[in-house]
Amino acid sequence: MKRVYIAIGSNKGDRAKNIKRGLKKIGKSFKIKKISSFFENPPVNAKGGFFLNGAIEVETNLSPEQLLERLKDIEKKIGRKFPHKKGDAREIDLDIIFYEKRKIKTKKITIPHPQYRKRIFVLKPLLEITPDFIDPELNKKIKEIYRESVNNLID
Numbered sequence: 001m002k003r004v005y006i007a008i009g010s011n012k013g014d015r016a017k018n019i020k021r022g023l024k025k026i027g028k029s030f031k032i033k034k035i036s037s038f039f040e041n042p043p044v045n046a047k048g049g050f051f052l053n054g055a056i057e058v059e060t061n062l063s064p065e066q067l068l069e070r071l072k073d074i075e076k077k078i079g080r081k082f083p084h085k086k087g088d089a090r091e092i093d094l095d096i097i098f099y100e101k102r103k104i105k106t107k108k109i110t111i112p113h114p115q116y117r118k119r120i121f122v123l124k125p126l127l128e129i130t131p132d133f134i135d136p137e138l139n140k141k142i143k144e145i146y147r148e149s150v151n152n153l154i155d
Contacts, residue, residue, distance in 0.1 A: 001031070001059040004067065005098040005130065007113070007122045009053040011043055012089040018078055019052060022092045025074045030058040036125035044119065048089025055097070055125035064099045068109050071096070097122060101136040112137060123149055 006026075010018040019038065026032060038054040060067055071094040079091040097113045104111040112135060116122045123146045126133070131143040138145065 001061060002100050003033075004030075004058050004060055004096060004100070005126060005133070006056050006058060006071070007053065007093075007095040007097050007116070007125070008056060009051045009093045009121070010091060011046065011048040011051040012091045013079070015052040018091045019054070021078050022074060022094065023056070025077060026056065026058065026071075026094075029070055029074075030060045033057040033059060034129040036128045039121060039124060041121040043089075044121070046089065051121065053121040053125065055122065055129055057129055064096065064102070064104055064109055064111060065106075067096060067099070095122075097126065098133065098136075101134065103136050117145055117149065120146075120149060 008019060008022055010022075012018070023032070023035065034057040036054040036056070038052045041051045041053050043049070043051060062070060075092050075094055080093075095113050096109070096111055097116050099111045102111060113122075117135075123142065126142045127146045131141065133142050134140065135142070135145060
């Protein structure tokens with residue numbers, strides 16, 4: 001089984017209900033090992049209201065590409081429209097942040113997620129569930145990346 005970290009968020013409709021539905025569907029496909037707290041955050045480069053954001057750790061035997069397809073299918077079942085415009089409000093947003101310690105860059109998928117280090121709303125939940133996980137690109141622990149990000153906000 002592969003260990004994977006997924007960011008989960010919602011800023012459209014009943015956000016908490018959307019996330020609960022997402023977690024239930026994810027739980028039917030994967031073994032959920034950890035669930036962070038969920039935090040309210042203003043949208044970043046997105047329309048709609050405030051987001052509820054969190055992160056989960058799951059175990060899967062799916063390849064990264066198969067996992068991405070399964071997550072997109074879950075998003076569709078909860079109401080997210082495809083194709084969609086960048087920045088549209090979303091019932092649910094599921095992003096693969098890490099797949100084991102692999103580095104992947106194809107036309108369909110980039111892991112680690114290319115924007116996660118700039119997003120406190122992803123780093124904070126990751127810090128809660130896996131502070132010592134080492135980013136395979138930076139060779140730094142999540143707690144170090146989080147601390148640097150917070151310090152950059154203050155500077």
